[in-house]
Amino acid sequence: MTAHALAGALADDARRRIFAAIVLGATSATAVAQRVDLPARVVLTGVRRLTDAGLVAGADGALAVDEASLRAVVRDNRSPDDAEPAADDALKPWCAAGGSDHVTLRRYLIDEQLLTREHGIHQRL
Structure with missing residues:
Protein backbone atom coordinates (compact mmCIF):
# COMPACT_ATOMS: atom_id res chain seq x y z
CA MET A 1 0.00 0.00 0.00
CA ASN A 77 7.18 6.75 3.04
CA ARG A 78 9.71 8.22 5.47
CA SER A 79 12.04 10.68 3.90
CA PRO A 80 15.73 10.10 4.39
CA ASP A 81 17.27 12.07 7.24
CA ASP A 82 19.36 14.15 4.87
CA ALA A 83 16.44 15.07 2.57
CA GLU A 84 15.34 17.92 4.83
CA PRO A 85 17.89 20.34 6.26
CA ALA A 86 18.38 20.40 10.00
CA ALA A 87 16.42 23.09 11.87
CA ASP A 88 19.62 25.09 12.56
CA ASP A 89 20.65 25.01 8.88
CA ALA A 90 17.18 26.06 7.73
CA LEU A 91 17.02 28.98 10.20
CA LYS A 92 20.48 30.44 9.57
CA PRO A 93 19.54 32.21 6.29
CA TRP A 94 16.68 33.97 8.11
CA CYS A 95 19.15 35.34 10.61
CA ALA A 96 21.93 36.28 8.18
CA ALA A 97 20.93 39.97 8.15
CA GLY A 98 21.36 40.16 11.92
CA GLY A 99 18.88 41.23 14.55
CA SER A 100 18.45 37.71 15.91
CA ASP A 101 20.40 34.51 15.97
CA HIS A 102 19.09 31.12 14.84
CA VAL A 103 19.05 29.76 18.41
CA THR A 104 16.69 32.52 19.55
CA LEU A 105 14.49 32.06 16.49
CA ARG A 106 14.36 28.31 17.14
CA ARG A 107 13.35 28.97 20.76
CA TYR A 108 10.52 31.25 19.59
CA LEU A 109 9.29 28.56 17.17
CA ILE A 110 9.23 26.02 20.00
CA ASP A 111 7.40 28.50 22.29
CA GLU A 112 4.76 29.06 19.58
CA GLN A 113 4.45 25.28 19.14
CA LEU A 114 5.55 25.38 15.51
CA LEU A 115 8.63 23.29 16.26
CA THR A 116 9.23 20.52 18.75
CA ARG A 117 12.36 19.10 20.30
CA GLU A 118 12.68 15.54 21.51
CA HIS A 119 15.98 13.92 22.44
CA GLY A 120 17.88 16.79 20.87
CA ILE A 121 16.09 16.49 17.52
CA HIS A 122 13.99 19.39 16.25
CA GLN A 123 10.93 18.71 14.06
CA ARG A 124 8.19 20.81 12.55
CA LEU A 125 4.69 20.24 13.89
Missing part, protein backbone atom coordinates in the same frame (compact mmCIF):
# COMPACT_ATOMS: atom_id res chain seq x y z
CA THR A 2 1.21 3.48 -0.77
CA ALA A 3 0.40 6.73 0.96
CA HIS A 4 -1.62 7.67 -2.13
CA ALA A 5 -3.71 4.48 -1.86
CA LEU A 6 -4.18 5.11 1.86
CA ALA A 7 -5.44 8.63 1.22
CA GLY A 8 -7.72 7.37 -1.55
CA ALA A 9 -9.21 4.69 0.68
CA LEU A 10 -10.00 7.26 3.38
CA ALA A 11 -11.13 10.04 1.03
CA ASP A 12 -14.78 9.01 1.30
CA ASP A 13 -16.70 10.10 4.41
CA ALA A 14 -18.52 6.78 4.77
CA ARG A 15 -15.27 4.79 4.57
CA ARG A 16 -13.67 7.08 7.19
CA ARG A 17 -16.63 6.46 9.50
CA ILE A 18 -16.44 2.71 8.88
CA PHE A 19 -12.69 2.67 9.52
CA ALA A 20 -13.18 4.69 12.72
CA ALA A 21 -15.79 2.20 13.96
CA ILE A 22 -13.38 -0.67 13.34
CA VAL A 23 -10.56 1.19 15.09
CA LEU A 24 -12.89 1.72 18.06
CA GLY A 25 -13.66 -1.99 18.32
CA ALA A 26 -16.47 -2.97 15.94
CA THR A 27 -15.55 -6.45 14.73
CA SER A 28 -18.37 -7.22 12.31
CA ALA A 29 -20.16 -5.46 9.49
CA THR A 30 -23.35 -5.50 11.56
CA ALA A 31 -21.63 -3.81 14.51
CA VAL A 32 -20.11 -1.23 12.17
CA ALA A 33 -23.49 -0.50 10.56
CA GLN A 34 -25.06 0.03 13.99
CA ARG A 35 -22.30 2.39 15.12
CA VAL A 36 -22.12 4.54 12.02
CA ASP A 37 -25.82 4.47 11.11
CA LEU A 38 -25.23 3.50 7.49
CA PRO A 39 -27.07 0.95 5.34
CA ALA A 40 -25.54 -2.54 5.34
CA ARG A 41 -24.81 -2.29 1.60
CA VAL A 42 -22.70 0.85 2.13
CA VAL A 43 -20.87 -0.76 5.06
CA LEU A 44 -20.09 -3.96 3.14
CA THR A 45 -18.81 -1.99 0.15
CA GLY A 46 -16.73 0.24 2.44
CA VAL A 47 -15.26 -2.72 4.31
CA ARG A 48 -14.35 -4.36 1.00
CA ARG A 49 -12.61 -1.19 -0.21
CA LEU A 50 -10.75 -0.80 3.09
CA THR A 51 -9.70 -4.45 2.97
CA ASP A 52 -8.53 -4.11 -0.65
CA ALA A 53 -6.50 -1.04 0.37
CA GLY A 54 -4.85 -3.00 3.19
CA LEU A 55 -6.31 -0.99 6.05
CA VAL A 56 -8.60 -3.68 7.40
CA ALA A 57 -8.08 -7.40 7.82
CA GLY A 58 -10.99 -9.79 8.13
CA ALA A 59 -9.51 -12.91 9.70
CA ASP A 60 -12.20 -15.50 10.47
CA GLY A 61 -14.93 -12.93 9.79
CA ALA A 62 -13.73 -10.60 12.56
CA LEU A 63 -12.77 -7.16 11.30
CA ALA A 64 -9.63 -5.51 12.63
CA VAL A 65 -7.22 -2.77 11.62
CA ASP A 66 -4.27 -4.17 9.68
CA GLU A 67 -1.61 -2.51 11.85
CA ALA A 68 1.29 -4.20 10.08
CA SER A 69 0.17 -2.73 6.78
CA LEU A 70 -0.17 0.76 8.28
CA ARG A 71 3.30 0.52 9.83
CA ALA A 72 4.70 -0.52 6.45
CA VAL A 73 3.21 2.59 4.81
CA VAL A 74 4.82 4.83 7.39
CA ARG A 75 8.14 3.03 7.13
CA ASP A 76 8.14 3.08 3.30
Whole structure:
Protein backbone atom coordinates (compact mmCIF):
# COMPACT_ATOMS: atom_id res chain seq x y z
CA MET A 1 0.00 0.00 0.00
CA THR A 2 1.21 3.48 -0.77
CA ALA A 3 0.40 6.73 0.96
CA HIS A 4 -1.62 7.67 -2.13
CA ALA A 5 -3.71 4.48 -1.86
CA LEU A 6 -4.18 5.11 1.86
CA ALA A 7 -5.44 8.63 1.22
CA GLY A 8 -7.72 7.37 -1.55
CA ALA A 9 -9.21 4.69 0.68
CA LEU A 10 -10.00 7.26 3.38
CA ALA A 11 -11.13 10.04 1.03
CA ASP A 12 -14.78 9.01 1.30
CA ASP A 13 -16.70 10.10 4.41
CA ALA A 14 -18.52 6.78 4.77
CA ARG A 15 -15.27 4.79 4.57
CA ARG A 16 -13.67 7.08 7.19
CA ARG A 17 -16.63 6.46 9.50
CA ILE A 18 -16.44 2.71 8.88
CA PHE A 19 -12.69 2.67 9.52
CA ALA A 20 -13.18 4.69 12.72
CA ALA A 21 -15.79 2.20 13.96
CA ILE A 22 -13.38 -0.67 13.34
CA VAL A 23 -10.56 1.19 15.09
CA LEU A 24 -12.89 1.72 18.06
CA GLY A 25 -13.66 -1.99 18.32
CA ALA A 26 -16.47 -2.97 15.94
CA THR A 27 -15.55 -6.45 14.73
CA SER A 28 -18.37 -7.22 12.31
CA ALA A 29 -20.16 -5.46 9.49
CA THR A 30 -23.35 -5.50 11.56
CA ALA A 31 -21.63 -3.81 14.51
CA VAL A 32 -20.11 -1.23 12.17
CA ALA A 33 -23.49 -0.50 10.56
CA GLN A 34 -25.06 0.03 13.99
CA ARG A 35 -22.30 2.39 15.12
CA VAL A 36 -22.12 4.54 12.02
CA ASP A 37 -25.82 4.47 11.11
CA LEU A 38 -25.23 3.50 7.49
CA PRO A 39 -27.07 0.95 5.34
CA ALA A 40 -25.54 -2.54 5.34
CA ARG A 41 -24.81 -2.29 1.60
CA VAL A 42 -22.70 0.85 2.13
CA VAL A 43 -20.87 -0.76 5.06
CA LEU A 44 -20.09 -3.96 3.14
CA THR A 45 -18.81 -1.99 0.15
CA GLY A 46 -16.73 0.24 2.44
CA VAL A 47 -15.26 -2.72 4.31
CA ARG A 48 -14.35 -4.36 1.00
CA ARG A 49 -12.61 -1.19 -0.21
CA LEU A 50 -10.75 -0.80 3.09
CA THR A 51 -9.70 -4.45 2.97
CA ASP A 52 -8.53 -4.11 -0.65
CA ALA A 53 -6.50 -1.04 0.37
CA GLY A 54 -4.85 -3.00 3.19
CA LEU A 55 -6.31 -0.99 6.05
CA VAL A 56 -8.60 -3.68 7.40
CA ALA A 57 -8.08 -7.40 7.82
CA GLY A 58 -10.99 -9.79 8.13
CA ALA A 59 -9.51 -12.91 9.70
CA ASP A 60 -12.20 -15.50 10.47
CA GLY A 61 -14.93 -12.93 9.79
CA ALA A 62 -13.73 -10.60 12.56
CA LEU A 63 -12.77 -7.16 11.30
CA ALA A 64 -9.63 -5.51 12.63
CA VAL A 65 -7.22 -2.77 11.62
CA ASP A 66 -4.27 -4.17 9.68
CA GLU A 67 -1.61 -2.51 11.85
CA ALA A 68 1.29 -4.20 10.08
CA SER A 69 0.17 -2.73 6.78
CA LEU A 70 -0.17 0.76 8.28
CA ARG A 71 3.30 0.52 9.83
CA ALA A 72 4.70 -0.52 6.45
CA VAL A 73 3.21 2.59 4.81
CA VAL A 74 4.82 4.83 7.39
CA ARG A 75 8.14 3.03 7.13
CA ASP A 76 8.14 3.08 3.30
CA ASN A 77 7.18 6.75 3.04
CA ARG A 78 9.71 8.22 5.47
CA SER A 79 12.04 10.68 3.90
CA PRO A 80 15.73 10.10 4.39
CA ASP A 81 17.27 12.07 7.24
CA ASP A 82 19.36 14.15 4.87
CA ALA A 83 16.44 15.07 2.57
CA GLU A 84 15.34 17.92 4.83
CA PRO A 85 17.89 20.34 6.26
CA ALA A 86 18.38 20.40 10.00
CA ALA A 87 16.42 23.09 11.87
CA ASP A 88 19.62 25.09 12.56
CA ASP A 89 20.65 25.01 8.88
CA ALA A 90 17.18 26.06 7.73
CA LEU A 91 17.02 28.98 10.20
CA LYS A 92 20.48 30.44 9.57
CA PRO A 93 19.54 32.21 6.29
CA TRP A 94 16.68 33.97 8.11
CA CYS A 95 19.15 35.34 10.61
CA ALA A 96 21.93 36.28 8.18
CA ALA A 97 20.93 39.97 8.15
CA GLY A 98 21.36 40.16 11.92
CA GLY A 99 18.88 41.23 14.55
CA SER A 100 18.45 37.71 15.91
CA ASP A 101 20.40 34.51 15.97
CA HIS A 102 19.09 31.12 14.84
CA VAL A 103 19.05 29.76 18.41
CA THR A 104 16.69 32.52 19.55
CA LEU A 105 14.49 32.06 16.49
CA ARG A 106 14.36 28.31 17.14
CA ARG A 107 13.35 28.97 20.76
CA TYR A 108 10.52 31.25 19.59
CA LEU A 109 9.29 28.56 17.17
CA ILE A 110 9.23 26.02 20.00
CA ASP A 111 7.40 28.50 22.29
CA GLU A 112 4.76 29.06 19.58
CA GLN A 113 4.45 25.28 19.14
CA LEU A 114 5.55 25.38 15.51
CA LEU A 115 8.63 23.29 16.26
CA THR A 116 9.23 20.52 18.75
CA ARG A 117 12.36 19.10 20.30
CA GLU A 118 12.68 15.54 21.51
CA HIS A 119 15.98 13.92 22.44
CA GLY A 120 17.88 16.79 20.87
CA ILE A 121 16.09 16.49 17.52
CA HIS A 122 13.99 19.39 16.25
CA GLN A 123 10.93 18.71 14.06
CA ARG A 124 8.19 20.81 12.55
CA LEU A 125 4.69 20.24 13.89
